[in-house]
Amino acid sequence: MVQDLNDRAADVGGRILLLDRPLANKQASILSQLSDVVCLAIKSAGWEESEWPAYILGFISDPHSEEELQWALHQSRLVLELRHQNLQLTYRLENEKSHAKELLESALELTSERNLPTLCEKILSRLRKLAQAEGASLFLVDAGKNQLRFKHVQNEVVPVEWKEISLDINAESIVGYTTLSGEFLHLPDVYNLDAKLPCRFNQSFDERTGYRTKALLSIPLKKLDGDVVGVVQLINSKTSQDFSERDIETARGLSSHIAVAIETALLYSNIENLFEGFIHASVSAIESRDPTTSGHSERVAVLTVGLAQAVHDSNQAKFKNIRFGARELKEIRYASLLHDFGKIGVPEAVLVKQKKLYVHELRELEHRFKILELSHPERRGEWQKIWKQILEANEPTVLVEEVKHDLAGWVNREVELLDEKLVILKPEEFERLSVKKGSLSLEERKQIESHVTHSFKFLERIPWTKDLQRIPEIAVGHHERIDGTGYPHGLKGEEIPIESQIMAVADVFDALTAKDRPYKRAVPIEKALEILAMDAKDFKLSHELVQLFQEQRLFELLKSSS
Numbered sequence: 001m002v003q004d005l006n007d008r009a010a011d012v013g014g015r016i017l018l019l020d021r022p023l024a025n026k027q028a029s030i031l032s033q034l035s036d037v038v039c040l041a042i043k044s045a046g047w048e049e050s051e052w053p054a055y056i057l058g059f060i061s062d063p064h065s066e067e068e069l070q071w072a073l074h075q076s077r078l079v080l081e082l083r084h085q086n087l088q089l090t091y092r093l094e095n096e097k098s099h100a101k102e103l104l105e106s107a108l109e110l111t112s113e114r115n116l117p118t119l120c121e122k123i124l125s126r127l128r129k130l131a132q133a134e135g136a137s138l139f140l141v142d143a144g145k146n147q148l149r150f151k152h153v154q155n156e157v158v159p160v161e162w163k164e165i166s167l168d169i170n171a172e173s174i175v176g177y178t179t180l181s182g183e184f185l186h187l188p189d190v191y192n193l194d195a196k197l198p199c200r201f202n203q204s205f206d207e208r209t210g211y212r213t214k215a216l217l218s219i220p221l222k223k224l225d226g227d228v229v230g231v232v233q234l235i236n237s238k239t240s241q242d243f244s245e246r247d248i249e250t251a252r253g254l255s256s257h258i259a260v261a262i263e264t265a266l267l268y269s270n271i272e273n274l275f276e277g278f279i280h281a282s283v284s285a286i287e288s289r290d291p292t293t294s295g296h297s298e299r300v301a302v303l304t305v306g307l308a309q310a311v312h313d314s315n316q317a318k319f320k321n322i323r324f325g326a327r328e329l330k331e332i333r334y335a336s337l338l339h340d341f342g343k344i345g346v347p348e349a350v351l352v353k354q355k356k357l358y359v360h361e362l363r364e365l366e367h368r369f370k371i372l373e374l375s376h377p378e379r380r381g382e383w384q385k386i387w388k389q390i391l392e393a394n395e396p397t398v399l400v401e402e403v404k405h406d407l408a409g410w411v412n413r414e415v416e417l418l419d420e421k422l423v424i425l426k427p428e429e430f431e432r433l434s435v436k437k438g439s440l441s442l443e444e445r446k447q448i449e450s451h452v453t454h455s456f457k458f459l460e461r462i463p464w465t466k467d468l469q470r471i472p473e474i475a476v477g478h479h480e481r482i483d484g485t486g487y488p489h490g491l492k493g494e495e496i497p498i499e500s501q502i503m504a505v506a507d508v509f510d511a512l513t514a515k516d517r518p519y520k521r522a523v524p525i526e527k528a529l530e531i532l533a534m535d536a537k538d539f540k541l542s543h544e545l546v547q548l549f550q551e552q553r554l555f556e557l558l559k560s561s562s
């Protein structure tokens with residue numbers, strides 16, 4: 001009998017179950033979830049009609065009565081139809097909900113992306129997914145040149161090779177016409193365009209790749225003020241011959257969000273360019289005060305970023321938890337470019353001082369010894385010996401004790417000159433010449449060292465965005481040393497930010513190998529690496545960082561960047 005009913009119910013796409021007794025709870029619950037099964041019960045099977053279980057649609061008294069069977073079939077068909085419609089509606093509703101959700105997510109994702117190349121890629125991926133398109137391309141308007149710049153293309157059917165090119169904006173191309181008219185173009189077949197349109201389809205891509213473009217949506221990306229910032233073209237629907245109304249509405253709905261996203265990304269990149277320009281101008285301002293260190297900041301930036309990247313890529317236990325993404329690398333680069341900016345606060349004479357005496361002091365002494373020779377020619381040999389010792393002591397090499405001792409004997413000694421008395425060597429001159437090694441006195445060395453504090457104070461006053469707020473902290477640590485003998489804070493080991501430790505290696509290497517410091521000769525690379533290794537052994541620089549710098553031959557980065 002049930003089989004008979006099922007045969008007759010097949011045309012409504014369901015099954016009928018005729019029960020002669022109540023079902024166990026588990027069976028009833030399974031049954032209630034099957035939308036294509038309708039349950040009827042035989043009345044005489046012992047249930048109270050007033051307490052029908054929910055899974056029973058109705059009762060029949062006599063399963064052999066054709067009249068009752070007809071009624072049962074009719075009711076079942078109605079219920080099955082309603083259930084079917086309900087299911088379809090639920091499915092469409094779910095589909096619309098997830099489409100709306102994806103649309104919203106796309107708008108949010110695109111408007112928060114600041115990097116223009118990434119944004120271009122995301123725009124095409126999102127639009128293609130939402131509108132079910134096989135391919136897509138993106139053009140941006142270069143208003144200054146009245147041109148369109150081809151920025152990105154995707155096609156999942158044929159591989160595409162492309163490069164950025166510019167094309168003039170005119171109504172002959174579909175993209176040019178869309179830009180000029182600001183109108184949305186829906187072209188069901190690009191090989192069969194409306195004769196009234198001024199534009200024609202460019203077949204070169206199809207001819208080159210064998211691809212067949214058919215349906216095309218050309219979407220102007222309009223800002224709120226109506227200006228077109230670019231055009232997106234969607235090519236061929238993946239699901240049918242042409243794009244559906246919903247595809248078109250989706251693309252249209254998202255286009256203004258895309259225009260805003262592009263405008264923001266362009267603005268962001270302009271600000272970045274402006275900022276980069278400012279940094280480079282600042283760096284050249286510092287380096288123009290001390291031409292002997294020209295290019296130092298740029299080189300240190302290249303080496304520091306290279307070493308940071310190597311740390312990021314390293315599997316070594318020491319670096320296992322240190323990761324630098326694009327944001328961190330940018331922060332490190334800016335900190336490196338500006339690390340010596342504080343030299344702006346150090347007197348220029350100290351900054352460029354190459355010997356122990358300032359140039360004007362040496363000239364004054366030279367003049368004095370000429371006068372001595374003229375006024376007391378009988379002691380000429382003596383004057384010449386002192387002058388020679390002064391020149392020797394003036395060099396930044398290690399001072400010979402004997403010379404120092406000899407010169408000490410002439411301090412404040414006077415010689416008669418007409419009615420005046422002439423001091424042979426002033427105490428302050430002797431003090432400068434007595435510097436044991438290098439050209440700087442303790443006071444002058446402190447002035448030079450103060451450049452890190454000046455860098456910090458200057459960088460701290462810049463309202464950095466959250467992404468870049470550690471720049472002052474990273475820059476100020478580039479003269480700290482692992483054993484605590486560095487400056488300005490004498491930090492030790494892990495107290496020194498890892499970025500500053502990395503910069504210290506780069507800074508020392510460049511100071512050693514720079515070819516433009518007249519007071520010292522450039523050290524060959526192999527020798528510089530040895531000195532770095534010694535500094536690491538003496539706990540000045542990080543041993544692991546120096547090792548990584550050597551192993552990866554990161555110093556070669558300077559060759560490729562110059």
Ligand SMILES: [Fe+2]
Pocket residue numbers: 339340451478479
């Ligand atoms: Fe420095």
Ligand SMILES: [Fe+2]
Pocket residue numbers: 296300339340507
């Ligand atoms: Fe430096």
